[in-house]
Amino acid sequence: MLPYDLLYGLMLFLPCAGGAICVALPSPRQILATMCATVAASALVCSWIVYRVFSGGPAEAAGGLVYVDALSAYHLCVMMMVFVASSLYSWGYFLKEAKAGRINRRGLRQYAGLWCGALAAMTLVLISNNLGIMWVGIEATTLLTAFLICIPVRPASLEAMWKYLLICSVGVAFAFLGTLMVAASASGLHVNPSDTLLWTKLLQSAALLHPMLLKTGFLFLLVGYGTKAGLAPMHSWLPDAHSQAPAPVSAIFSGFMLNAALYCVLRYIPIVEITTGHLGWSHQLLVLFGLVSIIVAAAFIIFQHNVKRLLAYSSVEHIGIITLGFGLGGLGTFAALFHTLNHSICKTLAFFAAGRLGQTYGTHDMKKMSGSLRSAPVWGTALFGSILALIGVAPFAIFMSEFQVLKAAVDGRAILTLILFLAGGSVVFVGALGHAIAMAWGKPSPVVELESAGIVEKFLSFAPLAILLILGLWMPAPLLSILKQAASVLGANR
Amino acid sequence: MNMQQWLELATVLLFLTDLVMLGLSELGACIRMVAIQGILLGLFTLIAREDVLTARLVILGVVSMGLKGFVFPFLLSRDIREAKVRREVEPFVGYAASIVAGLLMLASSMWIAARFPMLSAATSSFVIPVALSTVFTGLFLIISRRKALTQVIGYLVFENGIYMFGIAAAGEIPFLVEFGVLLDVFVAVFVMGIAINHINREFDHIDADQLSSLKG
Numbered sequence: 001m002l003p004y005d006l007l008y009g010l011m012l013f014l015p016c017a018g019g020a021i022c023v024a025l026p027s028p029r030q031i032l033a034t035m036c037a038t039v040a041a042s043a044l045v046c047s048w049i050v051y052r053v054f055s056g057g058p059a060e061a062a063g064g065l066v067y068v069d070a071l072s073a074y075h076l077c078v079m080m081m082v083f084v085a086s087s088l089y090s091w092g093y094f095l096k097e098a099k100a101g102r103i104n105r106r107g108l109r110q111y112a113g114l115w116c117g118a119l120a121a122m123t124l125v126l127i128s129n130n131l132g133i134m135w136v137g138i139e140a141t142t143l144l145t146a147f148l149i150c151i152p153v154r155p156a157s158l159e160a161m162w163k164y165l166l167i168c169s170v171g172v173a174f175a176f177l178g179t180l181m182v183a184a185s186a187s188g189l190h191v192n193p194s195d196t197l198l199w200t201k202l203l204q205s206a207a208l209l210h211p212m213l214l215k216t217g218f219l220f221l222l223v224g225y226g227t228k229a230g231l232a233p234m235h236s237w238l239p240d241a242h243s244q245a246p247a248p249v250s251a252i253f254s255g256f257m258l259n260a261a262l263y264c265v266l267r268y269i270p271i272v273e274i275t276t277g278h279l280g281w282s283h284q285l286l287v288l289f290g291l292v293s294i295i296v297a298a299a300f301i302i303f304q305h306n307v308k309r310l311l312a313y314s315s316v317e318h319i320g321i322i323t324l325g326f327g328l329g330g331l332g333t334f335a336a337l338f339h340t341l342n343h344s345i346c347k348t349l350a351f352f353a354a355g356r357l358g359q360t361y362g363t364h365d366m367k368k369m370s371g372s373l374r375s376a377p378v379w380g381t382a383l384f385g386s387i388l389a390l391i392g393v394a395p396f397a398i399f400m401s402e403f404q405v406l407k408a409a410v411d412g413r414a415i416l417t418l419i420l421f422l423a424g425g426s427v428v429f430v431g432a433l434g435h436a437i438a439m440a441w442g443k444p445s446p447v448v449e450l451e452s453a454g455i456v457e458k459f460l461s462f463a464p465l466a467i468l469l470i471l472g473l474w475m476p477a478p479l480l481s482i483l484k485q486a487a488s489v490l491g492a493n494r
Numbered sequence: 495m496n497m498q499q500w501l502e503l504a505t506v507l508l509f510l511t512d513l514v515m516l517g518l519s520e521l522g523a524c525i526r527m528v529a530i531q532g533i534l535l536g537l538f539t540l541i542a543r544e545d546v547l548t549a550r551l552v553i554l555g556v557v558s559m560g561l562k563g564f565v566f567p568f569l570l571s572r573d574i575r576e577a578k579v580r581r582e583v584e585p586f587v588g589y590a591a592s593i594v595a596g597l598l599m600l601a602s603s604m605w606i607a608a609r610f611p612m613l614s615a616a617t618s619s620f621v622i623p624v625a626l627s628t629v630f631t632g633l634f635l636i637i638s639r640r641k642a643l644t645q646v647i648g649y650l651v652f653e654n655g656i657y658m659f660g661i662a663a664a665g666e667i668p669f670l671v672e673f674g675v676l677l678d679v680f681v682a683v684f685v686m687g688i689a690i691n692h693i694n695r696e697f698d699h700i701d702a703d704q705l706s707s708l709k710g
Binding site (some may be wrong): 130132139140143147153154158159160161163164170173177180181184193195196210212213239243277394460483 | 642652653663667671
């Protein structure tokens, strides 16, 4: 159907065009406004496609190159939420930075252009049916977001950017080696060369793939995309990049880029499971990486001084929980998808708050940010609330999804997994709560300027908390059906 | 010589470029060696498949030869000129030890390739071990050399190994993907060049081992 081909084209074309316009505009306000408008327009197109997929089933377009099913549509939703919120937030954030003279017009143009480019690349990852093109999209996000980290250019941010660029490029190149092995495992099928890497084709004939090559390929894919997703022990770039990047960039990194990389691994799971005869081989690997991430993150969270590094390690923990959920399968898959949404909402808010408080205090050192509830009521509350939600305080939605992951572990009789998960979770709870209380109620340190939060900022800080609270108490029927559809793509209802 | 022998000659030459690169001490010479490896890879693409020489492989071979043999080396040598750094590689692991490591990597690649005989089905049995040991050589260069620029060279070698593996083992990769990958690598080299420029301006050196202020 031609109109839909056009829509998918528009999803990629809009951000690219918007980014190109941003680069040519003269004033900071115009640049940021164009950027927000571009993201909003892409979100509209995207929601139409998502609506169509959830009401009418998976959609294929562009001669099979584009394929959107419930899993990708769900991730598209999460991506658009994170991008729309972060674009709105960067309006206030960067106007303030520009006023303080920390960013000039050139930096802002670079920021807006790369921001829109990153949106296009992540969209490409999600709508692509060809696993090779999906890889191209992930590598493109690495290259496009690298310079977002060093805005403004400082020695520390350059160091973080170099580590990010090199570690992620090399890691993701491993994933390409894995993709090639998957292609080689399909060489016995004798399909048309242009169809070799199509996900739909591979899934159809998964039983005929070469098991050993596919398994080796999956190991490479897991390590490669896992590097980008921030799974321990490949996470070493993550705390540096997240702590040095401007707050909106940290928000899309944690809020969606990690999930996009994990999504690439998820695509291979049904194929691997069919080929290896549903023995849960890939699931066990996911459980292993998930647990290692949770424990490593817990160990590091206790000793953090910088609030953004704390949040970065918390992302490692949560990606670990999501991976663990997918590894447990069944209810765990459902819980992991739900947790993806909750974590993205909450972490985005946490980085927003940390960024604005950082502007108010002139530092991200938690010792110097004490008493934030009094000096900056709106963002102080937002930070405290989001950290509470992140460590799993009831009745926020994150508590519910973590509880479901626990239940999946109990159902699967995975006692050791259960114990390790609980231990990691408790360490994070105690460690992060200590930091959060000191920041919220400690002796207020003198601040340069008192916070003045506009209506948009108040909305941005309280709406996510409200959503998390509502989702924690009541699961709306449409969301339930969306989550179930997405989980069934991964074979959870079998 | 028949096609098979030409292919084996190209493969052996590719492995020799790996070894030479491990033993070279001058940055400029390293870049020239990456260029030679890129040209060899382009030729390799043209003769890798005995069966037929499709238009797809010809275009791919020519484009990748152009990029890897000429464009990337040009970008890298421009980076050296602008950074005005000492032209020595400054390895953490000595040159002789590096070459021994290169031979060990070939041995382990042969062991790995022997366990996956189906990968070599369509081509000479030398190709997969050399492709894998090129991948390892790239990783080794990234880890064992001090300058950010040598890390980029290592990344290119690593990428060359993966490309060679792809041509030999999974020859049926769609066109679009191959070009997407080449484009990504091109942008990566470009972006890394700009990054090195920034690093040089801020720090007055491009020693990646001194980029260590962020910890914990």
